[in-house]
Amino acid sequence: MNVIWARSAAILISVAVASAGLYLWRGPVWALSLGCLALLGQLGYYLYQINRLWKVLDAPAYGEIPSALGLWGEVYYRLHRLVKRWRLQVLQVEQQHLRFIQAIQASPNGVLMLDDADQIEWCNDVAEHHLGLNARRDVRQRITHLIRRPEFVQYLMRQRFDDPLVMRDMGSHKHGVIAVQILPYGENRKLVLTQDITKLENTEAMRRDFVANVSHELKTPLTVLTGFLETVRDLPVSEEDRRRYVDLMLVQSMRMQHIVEDLLALAKLESDAQAPGYEPIPVNGMIAHLLHDAEALSQGRHRITSDVDAGVILRGSETELFSALANLVSNAVRYTPDGGQIGIRLAMDEGHAVFSVSDTGLGIAPEHIPRLTERFYRVDRSRSRDTGGTGLGLAIVKHVLSRHHADLRISSEVGRGSVFRVVFPLDRSGHEAQQVRGGDMPQRAA
Known part of the structure; x- marks a missing residue:
């Protein structure tokens, strides 16, 4: 009871x-x-x-x-x-x-919910950004009244959602690439997922450009080699012409060899996930080597000066840093007309070691500077080939400096020359005077 x-x-x-x-x-x-x-x-x-x-x-x-x-x-x-x-x-x-809701809002993808009449029930902030919507204003509005792109309307009406729809020139800045995937659920309701694939598209475009550039760069010397070999094989030529043809073929083969070597160097840098060590580098010897190579490449056609603080200490991979700094110096020599001046400087600036190469060359227009470190990107293709460049030097510089957490800063003015500055981080910079005062070597930054 x-x-x-x-x-x-x-x-x-x-x-x-x-x-x-x-x-x-x-x-x-x-x-x-x-x-x-x-x-x-x-x-x-x-x-x-x-x-x-x-x-x-x-x-x-x-x-x-x-x-x-x-x-x-x-x-x-x-x-x-x-x-x-x-x-x-x-x-x-x-x-x-x-x-x-918080988990959906934290997602990097956009989420939008439609009812059985394709009206917006809810969407997260990312979907608003991707599709140019406003959740409060556009709720209960038909999605096709707000997104009037013909490809989207056809995709929605076709009712075949196995593959995502790629829409370009989307987002708040109208220059993004958005992938849209619709997933039916419940009672004739739809879940719309959006993903910003702008970086993926850019990466794919860079890959296509890279393949096309490699093919183009190798095609030219191969064409020259093939032509000279056929000439030597099929036509009677004098010993002088034969020697001249062989010299030209040697130049083209060496050019292909340099391209392959630079490509292998880039591949090695990209595949090596382990950061370079923090061993001190003999700076004086490395700078002397850079000056010797610059003078050999210039052959007296330029005035090359140096201003080096002998007490500066760098830490990292000597081989990698020498390759990067040598590329900067050789570029300055190649792109500076005869009689120009090239300056190499290494000094401390607010605790950072700074290596800079200045020249009085042709200069670089501002629109080219952001793309200089792309593979095979050249401001002047014909001049680059004439001077022996492979188009991969600054790409190697970028990867080496990235592995050492250093910054490459470029300033240039057309007709007046350029300055390439490498600013090393605190944990890879030092000075003998600081070391004497501090006792121990600076520790690696956290």
Whole structure:
């Protein structure tokens, strides 16, 4: 027997006992009157509490459960406990929903939900950015009224969503590439996923350009070699012409060899995930080697000066850094007309070691500077080939400096020359004077 039946039985038994006692004392009339009054009072109390309960159920509000004595107190207590349990369940569902929304908002992909009429129910911030929408303004609007691109409308109406749709010139800046994938779910509802593939498209374009450039760079010397070999094989030529042809073929073969060597060097740098060590580099010897190579390449056609702080300390891979700095110096020699001046400088600047190469050459237009470190990118293709460049030197410089966490800063003015500055990080820079004062070598930065 539960508590309601127990308390109801207790009340009835109490009324019966009281009526029986009054019957023995005053007679049946008094006993009957007491029983009737008790039952009427109980009924009136029940009607009052039922009215209170009706008001609570008609306009429920958490925490406004009335209190009462006896049986109705037990009813209200249990109702309060039930409401509290339901409220906890609702709060848990709301927290799960909030975490779900936060997780979708944190996603790098856009998420947009459509109802059975292709109207927007909800979308995250990334989808707003990708598709140029506003969640508050555009809710309950048909998606085709907001995105009127013909390819998107056809993709939505075709109902074949196996492959994503690629849309160009999208996003807030109208220059991105967005992949859109629609996933049906529920009762004729759709989930629209968007992904910014601009970087992937650029990478793919760079790959295609790279293959085309490699093919083009190798095709020219191979064509020359093939032509001279056919000439030597099929036509009678004098010994002087034969020697001249062989010299030209040797130049072209060496050019192909340099291209292959630079490509292998780039591949090695890109595949080597291990950062270079922090061994001190003999700076004076490396700079002397750079000056010797520059003078040999110039053959007296330029004035080459150097300003080197002998106390500067560099840490890293000597082979890699020499290759990068040698590329900067050789470029300055190649692209500076005869009689020009080339300056090599190594000094400390605010705790950083800075290597710079300046020249009085042709200079570089501002629009070319951001692309100088791309493979095979040349400001002047014909001049680059004439001077023996492979078009990969600055790409090697970029990868070497990236592995050493150094920055390449380029400033140039057309007709007045250029300055290439390499700024090394604090953990790869030092000075003998600082070392003497500090005692120990600077530690690697965290």
